[in-house]
Amino acid sequence: MEEEQLQEIRNNLLKMREELLTEADKSYEASQSLGKDGVPDIGDMSSNSYNQEVLMNLSEAQRGRVRDIDAALERIDQGVYGLCARCEEEISPRRMEVRPFSRYCVDCKSEVEKFGE
Template identity: 30%
Template sequence: MEQKDLEHFRALLNQMLEEALKQGELTLEDMTDNNEICADPADRATVESDRAFTLRIRDRERKLIKKIRAALQRLDDGVFGICDECGDDIGVPRLDARPVTKLCINCKSKQEADEHLRGD
């Protein structure tokens, strides 16, 4: 991969990390600001459902932050854009679509097919 591509992905990943961290902070602020006391059980159920949904979103953000940091580490280690399975280069279009990926399109397709067969 060319140096300009690596610089592009470093900037993209840093931007994604900044946005994910900011969104995580907003989610936590929203949860702490939203300490409603509900007398009606239906209202309480709605509040709890919303809170569970927010926590699922927060968990997804946390996982994405971990993947972004791992991708930045792969950039530092000089292995960014190399498939973990087969060792081939991951295409730039795939990395543009999913910069945190560790698998080339062929290995990812095989992984998804195997998961489908197992019923995952």
């Protein structure tokens, strides 16, 4: 992959990372404010508790995505970006375009999901 392409990918990954961190902050702030707008009844408390849990789980998913992006940035630095971490073959350009933080080619990803790593 050419240096110019890698720089564009790096910039896109950094932008994705920043957007995810902003979303995570907003989700966290929203979860902290739930139920603090007066005296809730038991239904409100149950609903607020559920909503808070959903928002916290969303933040965990976002944190996982940030870790994936950080790993992709590290692979760029190491010169192995776009190579499957399992079979070391090139990951299809289309897959990398859709999911630029992919660690595995489609075949290896299926195997990892089936049997674990």
